[in-house]
Amino acid sequence: MNIGVETEKIEFKKTTGELKEGITSLASMLNKNGYGVLYFGVKDNGDVVGQQMGDRTLREISQAIASFLKPQVIPTIEHELLDDKNVIKIEVRGSEKPYSAYGRYYMRSADEDRELSPTALKELMDRQTSSDIITIIPAPIQTLTFNKLKIAYVTAGLTVDQTTFEDNTGLKNSDGKYNMMAFLLADENDISIKVVTFAGKDKTDLIKRNEYGGTCLVTAIDKVLDYMESINETMVTMGNHRRTEEKLFDMASFKEAWQNACIHTKWDKGNPPAVYIFSDRIEIISTGGLPVDLNKEEFYKGISKPVNAKLQKIFGQLGYVEQTGHGIPLIISNYGKQAFDIMENFVNVTIPFNYEKKNSDGTGTDNNVSINEAEQRVIDFISQNSSITIKELVAVSGYSDGYIRKILASLKEKKVIERQGGNKTGKWVVIC
Structure with missing residues (x-):
């Protein structure tokens, strides 16, 4: 039986005696395509010859990949029976380029694994830093529709050409498959967008969890904004024949923080942004930290280095974001730099309430x-x-x-x- 030929995404090895070479091919394919498949029990020409299997064979392969392929990936390792012969299939996906095997870096070219020179490695790292990762990673589901996104374009006064819409908005990768950005903007997805409310100043007592995900990110962002607008109460103080009003929090600051969290989060990490409401504050958390070429002072000044450039462009066309970079300075002007907790892998924005909310039993200051x-x-x-x-x-x-x-x-x-x-x-x- 013959299962085809080796390609930039497929590698054949006759036995696990070539495990080191196989792991090298996995790193090479990840660096080229972010994806690769390795077979043990198949000759270079695609002929199935079978692989001897023991009780620990699959575990030993898994342990070797974990030890010698960096950054670490979680492979899918399966035992298959082809033409009554044992074959081991290993599938890997990853976006954390560059990948190394046994401390060396390789790039796939046709069916060859070529070691990268220092210059080529630097170019790969620079390209990865500036890459729009969510436009490269294929969506986990390829049966997607975009009616809600199209409606958003029409509502914004933009023309939608049904025949070129997906290409013009960058919803497909170089392989012609829907990418992760398309998944985020599809009518249906499994992306969770939560607003969680707690009774006190910590996460001890959860009151309510609102779910706004599972739909086009544009729609999810709007639903969260609508909900936060609905709870943004006005405190009216009356006394001495005067009446003063004060909102619970600055909605413009929340809007900037929330939209930035959704547009600039590293969606490939698998942790969507979220909103946490406490008795004295709101926290908006996003994944990824700052871009590697942006320091804190530049961030505070409103200098923008988009993590997801094409996604930001779409939201810019829809009128959600501007290129002026005024959002961060606006938050700082209202709440100071202490509103931002910038960590290696997360950015947390805290918006304190302007006054203490009235107790649930109705008690509070009389006026x-x-x-x-x-x-x-x-x-x-x-x-x-x-x-x-x-x-x-x-x-x-x-x-x-x-x-x-x-x-x-x-x-x-x-x-x-x-x-x-x-x-x-x-x-x-x-x-x-």
Whole structure:
């Protein structure tokens, strides 16, 4: 039986006596393609000759790969029966180039493993540093659709050509397969985007976990922003015939931090960005740390070195990000450099609350009340027209009759508004 020929992605070895050479081929193929398959029990011409198997054969291969192929990868090692003969198939994937075998670096050329010169190695490292990794790695699923992304383009006033859309947006790699960026932007995926709320100032008591993933990253980002906007209450302080308002947190700063986390995270690491809400702050965490050619001071100044250049370009076209680099300076102007905890593999942004949230039992400072977004809208409508009716509030707000009545009851209970006069001839008064 013959299973084909050796290529830049496939290598044959007659026996595990050539294990060292086989691991060298794996490193070589990873450096060239980020992927490689190695067979033991197959001659160079593709003829299946079989491989003698022992109780520890597969384990010994796994241990050798772990010891001598660096950076470490997790191979898929399988025993197959071809033409009634034992064959071992090893499959590897990785994006942490350059890979070495036994301390040396190789590059695949046709079916050969060529050792890299110092100059070629440096070029590989430089290219890897500047590579848009998520446009190279193939998506784990190749049956993808992009209707939500196309709608986002149309909504942004851009023309969508159905025949060239995928090529123009860079959704396929050089092999013509959907890449990891395409997976992120597909209508359906298994990427988890979580907003987790805790009761106190640490992660001891989890209250709620909201999941916004599984869909196009553009949609997921918007859903998180909508949710955070909904919980961004306004604290109204009343006293001495004065009324002051203060939001729980600066939404513009959160928006910048959240969009940056999603666009600049190293998605190939497998850890999506997340939002954690505590009683006194919000934390936005992303994977990857700073790019190797960007230091902290440059980062603080707003100098941008995109980790995912094509993904950033797409979000730029959709109007989500600008090239001015004002996002980081904005956060620093509001919360200082201490808002950023820059680690080797993570960036954590902390946005403290502007005031202490009212206790769940309703206790708190007597002259302080929290107003949510819907309540604030109703207050604004009443301020503009003190004689406005419930029917008119329903029409201008888009809320249901029952929800408007609930909001009015809440505002009256909080002593933010009061009703003076009868239902027909009375008016609303915003208490100052």
